[in-house]
Amino acid sequence: MKQTMKQHLPLKPALVLLAGFLYVAPLAAQEFVSARIACGPWIQAAGETEFTVVWKTTTDAVVWVEVAPDDGSHFYACERPKYYESVYGRRPVGDLHTVRITGLAPGTAYRYRLYQQALLLNAGNRRMVFGEAFGNDLLQQRHYTVTTLDAARPECRFSMLNDIHGDDSLFRKLTADVGALNNHFMIFNGDMLSQIESTQQIVDGYLKTAGQRFAPFLPLFAVRGNHEHRGAASYDYMRYFPTATGQPYYTFRHGPAFFIALDCGEDKPDSDIRYYGLALTDRLREEQADWLRKVVASDAFKEAPVKIVILHMPPAWKANHWHGMREIARLFMPILNDAGIDLMLCGHLHRYLFLDKGDANNRFPILVNANRTRLDAVVDPQEIRLSVVDADGKTLHTHRLSRTAKYLAH
Numbered sequence: 001m002k003q004t005m006k007q008h009l010p011l012k013p014a015l016v017l018l019a020g021f022l023y024v025a026p027l028a029a030q031e032f033v034s035a036r037i038a039c040g041p042w043i044q045a046a047g048e049t050e051f052t053v054v055w056k057t058t059t060d061a062v063v064w065v066e067v068a069p070d071d072g073s074h075f076y077a078c079e080r081p082k083y084y085e086s087v088y089g090r091r092p093v094g095d096l097h098t099v100r101i102t103g104l105a106p107g108t109a110y111r112y113r114l115y116q117q118a119l120l121l122n123a124g125n126r127r128m129v130f131g132e133a134f135g136n137d138l139l140q141q142r143h144y145t146v147t148t149l150d151a152a153r154p155e156c157r158f159s160m161l162n163d164i165h166g167d168d169s170l171f172r173k174l175t176a177d178v179g180a181l182n183n184h185f186m187i188f189n190g191d192m193l194s195q196i197e198s199t200q201q202i203v204d205g206y207l208k209t210a211g212q213r214f215a216p217f218l219p220l221f222a223v224r225g226n227h228e229h230r231g232a233a234s235y236d237y238m239r240y241f242p243t244a245t246g247q248p249y250y251t252f253r254h255g256p257a258f259f260i261a262l263d264c265g266e267d268k269p270d271s272d273i274r275y276y277g278l279a280l281t282d283r284l285r286e287e288q289a290d291w292l293r294k295v296v297a298s299d300a301f302k303e304a305p306v307k308i309v310i311l312h313m314p315p316a317w318k319a320n321h322w323h324g325m326r327e328i329a330r331l332f333m334p335i336l337n338d339a340g341i342d343l344m345l346c347g348h349l350h351r352y353l354f355l356d357k358g359d360a361n362n363r364f365p366i367l368v369n370a371n372r373t374r375l376d377a378v379v380d381p382q383e384i385r386l387s388v389v390d391a392d393g394k395t396l397h398t399h400r401l402s403r404t405a406k407y408l409a410h
C-alpha cells in the first residue's frame with residue numbers, strides 16, 4: 001500500500017515544521033510591512049573620492065545604495081553598482097544605516113538611490129524573513145545627487161549653524177533659503193541639542209529638517225559642542241555623524257581650503273558633578289593636540305592656500321573663562337598659532353563676536369557665530385568673505401578677510 005509523505009515524517013521534524021508554519025502564518029494576515037525613510041539621508045565624511053550615506057528607516061531593515069554618474073542617462077539605463085552596508089563582513093539589520101561609497105572622481109556629481117528591505121521575522125539564525133525591497137521611485141526620477149569634494153576647485157562655499165539646542169523651528173528659518181546659496185557643503189558647529197537623551201531628539205531637533213532641506217545633496221561636516229557630550233544617547237552621536245577618521249576630530253580639503261574640525265570637549269572640569277564621573281574630555285583634548293601636531297606637519301595641510309579651523313568653543317582669553325576654553329587655549333592655540341591658520345570658526349557663546357588677530361592671544365581671526373544666526377562663507381585663495389545672517393534673512397555682519405592684508409579689513 002502506498003504511504004503518504006505525512007506517514008513517513010518522523011514526529012520531531014513534523015512538529016518543527018508545524019511550529020514554523022504557525023509562527024510565519026500570522027505574517028500573511030498582517031498588513032504588509034515595508035521599510036521607508038524615517039529621516040535623511042544625510043552625507044557624511046565626504047572626500048574627493050568617497051562619501052558616506054546615512055539614513056534612518058521606519059523599521060529594522062537591510063539596505064544598499066546604487067550609484068550612477070550624473071550623465072543624463074536614465075537610472076535604469078543599465079545595472080548600477082551596489083554598495084552594501086557592511087559591518088565586519090556581514091550586512092547588519094537595524095534602523096540606522098551607513099553606506100560608504102568609494103572609488104569616485106573629485107569634483108564630480110553622482111546620483112544615488114537608497115534601497116531598503118524590511119525585516120519581517122527574526123527568529124534568530126534559524127529563520128529570518130525579509131520583505132520586498134523598496135527604493136526611490138526612479139520612474140519619477142526621484143534620486144539624489146551629490147558632488148564629491150575637489151581641491152582643484154577655485155573657490156569653496158559653505159554655511160555654518162551652531163547652538164540650535166533642538167529648536168527645529170529656528171533651524172527651519174535659518175535654513176529656509178540655504179538652497180539658493182550654491183553651497184558646496186554645510187557645517188554644524190556644535191550644541192545642536194542641549195543633551196542627547198534619545199536619538200529621536202537628534203531627528204526631531206534638526207536632522208529631519210536637514211534631510212528635507214539639503215542633507216541628501218550637500219555634504220555635512222559636524223563637530224560636537226560641549227552639550228553633545230551629555231545624555232544617555234550621547235554615545236550614539238558618532239553612529240549618526242561618522243567621520244573619515246572614525247574620531248570626532250578630522251580634516252577635509254575643498255577648493256583652496258584645508259579644514260581642521262576639532263572636538264571642544266566639556267566646558268567645566270571633567271570632575272564636575274553634572275557629568276556623573278563619565279567625562280574624560282581632558283584626555284580627549286590632549287589626544288587631539290598630539291593628532292593636531294601631526295596634521296599641521298603634513299604636506300596636505302602645508303600645501304593648502306587657506307587653512308580654517310572649526311571648533312565649537314573659542315579659546316579662553318580672559319581670566320574668568322571656564323576650564324574647557326582655557327584648555328583649548330593651552331593645548332590647541334600654541335600649535336595653531338604657529339601653523340599659519342587663516343580663520344577659526346566657533347560658537348558656544350550665543351552671541352556674535354569677531355576676535356581680530358591679537359585679541360585672544362591669537363595670530364589669526366576668530367569668528368564666533370551666535371545661536372540665532374547662520375554664517376555664510378565664500379573662500380578663494382585671495383580672500384575669505386563672511387556674512388552673518390539672522391532668521392529673517394537679514395545680513396547683520398560681513399567680513400572680507402584679505403589674505404594679503406592679513407585680515408585687518410572688515
Ligand SMILES: [Fe+2]
Pocket residue numbers: 191225226227312347348349
Ligand atoms: Fe556650547
